[in-house]
Amino acid sequence: MALVHPTHPLTTTSSPDPYALPPSFPSSISSPLAWTGADLADESYIYHLTPSDLSEIKDALAVFKSHNLNGDLATPTTFPLPTLGPKLRLLSHELYNGRGVCLIRGLTPEMYEPEEGMVVFMGVQSYMAGGKGRQDGRGNMIVHITPSEYDAKHSRHSMDSLPFHTEATGDILAWQTRAAAAEGGKCIVSSAYTAYNLLAATCPEVIHTLAKPDWPFAYPTLHYRPILYHTSPNLL
Known part of the structure; x- marks a missing residue:
């Protein structure tokens, strides 16, 4: 009652x-962001740098070094790529408005000294996105993913596999692969839109x-x- x-x-x-x-x-x-692995099977998301592209990158590095600048100041102005640059802009459009993933192949570690290789990486990615995000409290824009017994608690220095995750900041995550792991080391990407x-x-x-x-x-x-x-x- x-x-x-x-x-x-x-x-x-x-x-x-x-x-x-x-x-x-x-x-x-x-x-277009709602894709599956089958949609990428044709590898149309991969851009292979041509000999002309590689020559232009080499010239751009020489121009950048002539300015005596720090690597984080590599921009389309200080790292000029007159022919490759527009191609990279198209890839950037694909990242923001297409499938959201691309792979650039053709640069190998033996082409440049480590510091020069990082400048090339920063210069190329400056055409993909206008800003650079901080990776840590010290303001570093690049971090190295390497095994370390002293700092294994951080995922980037651990030998353990990582679950699927997203990055906390930034629109685009850029990776430079300098060497492949002797075992494992696979990087798997998935579509958040498909998951949704x-x-x-x-x-x-x-x-x-x-x-x-x-x-x-x-x-x-x-x-x-x-x-x-x-x-x-x-x-x-």
Whole structure:
């Protein structure tokens, strides 16, 4: 039996359906970014540097060195690539508006001394994205992924495999492979858009959890926000 005050009508409340997607989140996202491994089987995401490209990179390095600048100041102005540069801009467009992944092949470690190789890397990537993100509290823009028994607690120096993850900052993650591991060492990429579409169709409650504004983030100071955002047409 329930007692109801005669002057107050009975009201009911309801909680959001955990099996319905949160507001503003679509049931699926149609985008070139929603790819599977089969879509990359033709290797169209790979750009092979031509002999002309390599010659232009060598000339650009000579120009950069003539300015006596630090490597982080390699830009399209200080590292000029008049012919290759527009090709790299197209690859950048593919990163932001296409499949979001590309691979450039043709530079080998023996072509340059280690420091020169890093300058070339910074110079080439300056055509892909305008800014460079900090990798640590000291402001380093590049970190080396190498095994270390003294700092194995950090994933970049550990021999253990890593689970799938995203980087905390930056739009684009750039890798320079200098040598292959004797064993293992595979790098696997996946589409966040494809993962979203699968979760939205089969486990929408996970989307609810990821979209809650209660996830702790440590940088720049402790704060809380969602892990997942959707601002049409982008998934963030």
